[in-house]
Amino acid sequence: MPRFAANLSMLYPEHAFLDRFAAAAGDGFAGVEYLFPYDWTAADIAQRLAEHGLEQVLFNAPPGDWAAGERGLACLPGREAEFQDGLGRALEYARVLQCPRIHVMAGIAPEGVAPQALLECYVQRLRWAAAQAAGQGVRLMIEPINGRDMPGYFLQGQRLAHALLADIGAPNVQVQLDLYHLQIMEGDVAMTLRRDLPTGRVGHLQIAGVPDRGEPDQGELNGPYLLGVIDELAQDCGWDGWVGCEYRPRDSAPGGTSRGLDWLRRI
Numbered sequence: 001m002p003r004f005a006a007n008l009s010m011l012y013p014e015h016a017f018l019d020r021f022a023a024a025a026g027d028g029f030a031g032v033e034y035l036f037p038y039d040w041t042a043a044d045i046a047q048r049l050a051e052h053g054l055e056q057v058l059f060n061a062p063p064g065d066w067a068a069g070e071r072g073l074a075c076l077p078g079r080e081a082e083f084q085d086g087l088g089r090a091l092e093y094a095r096v097l098q099c100p101r102i103h104v105m106a107g108i109a110p111e112g113v114a115p116q117a118l119l120e121c122y123v124q125r126l127r128w129a130a131a132q133a134a135g136q137g138v139r140l141m142i143e144p145i146n147g148r149d150m151p152g153y154f155l156q157g158q159r160l161a162h163a164l165l166a167d168i169g170a171p172n173v174q175v176q177l178d179l180y181h182l183q184i185m186e187g188d189v190a191m192t193l194r195r196d197l198p199t200g201r202v203g204h205l206q207i208a209g210v211p212d213r214g215e216p217d218q219g220e221l222n223g224p225y226l227l228g229v230i231d232e233l234a235q236d237c238g239w240d241g242w243v244g245c246e247y248r249p250r251d252s253a254p255g256g257t258s259r260g261l262d263w264l265r266r267i
Helices: 017-026 042-052 080-097 115-134 158-168 179-185 189-199 223-237
Strands: 003-007 031-033 055-060 101-103 139-142 173-178 202-207 242-245
Touching (some): 003 055, 017 031, 017 042, 031 242, 042 055, 055 080, 080 101, 101 202, 158 173, 158 189, 173 179, 179 202
Parallel strands (some): 003 031, 031 055, 055 101, 101 139, 173 202, 202 242
16 A cells, blocks of 8 residues: 555644644654644754654645735746745755655736746746755655635646646656545546556645545545555556645544544555
8 A cells, every 4th residue: 555644734633733743653654744844943843753753755835925825936926036035945844854845836826917927937936946956855746736725726737737847847846646636626536647647757646535625535536446546556657655644534523533544444
């Protein structure tokens, strides 16, 4: 079976963030991911990783003003300095945490700006960022995100993401394939996995149930079947990435995350 990483931005919500590492390790996770680490020092997070034998798998670069609705800076003209400063901060955290992947969010497409201008800005920013990350051995992830959860998000659709990799032209930029977003935007999840995973261009996977973003054992997606497809493909093509458990536990009471992991225990 694939390696699973607990998303600590969503799982174990009854615990303070730094206490979620122990909870994830206690449930048998070997890796963790989350949205943003910047409210805590890299040293404090590194200590929790070491204490509990966890690998830092992924986190996001600074997205701009999240509280104001910003969801990334990569496609936004006029924000180059802030984007560059944010990437530098992310790379410093990645160095301390020994994290090999950073998700660079594209951003919400601003009104009144031509799509071609946004595209050119996005490609240019990713080329620059890839060059900075390459010296540290870090891979940058780009992730299509559905417009229902994040209206106006610039990067939507797997084919577009893979086409952009050719334009960016950097081997350390890969696609972050979230099966939840894929099902909402496009469907045909198993065939997309069979098409894209063997290309070597998918650097990270994430799962959640559809439509409620709960555990991946209920709803529109057949989680166990899809995980079997991933396992089959991994054996055939050598894909050795992680599957991030980026979902909201349906049981919101304390301990609900652990109780909801029956889907994982049955695999």
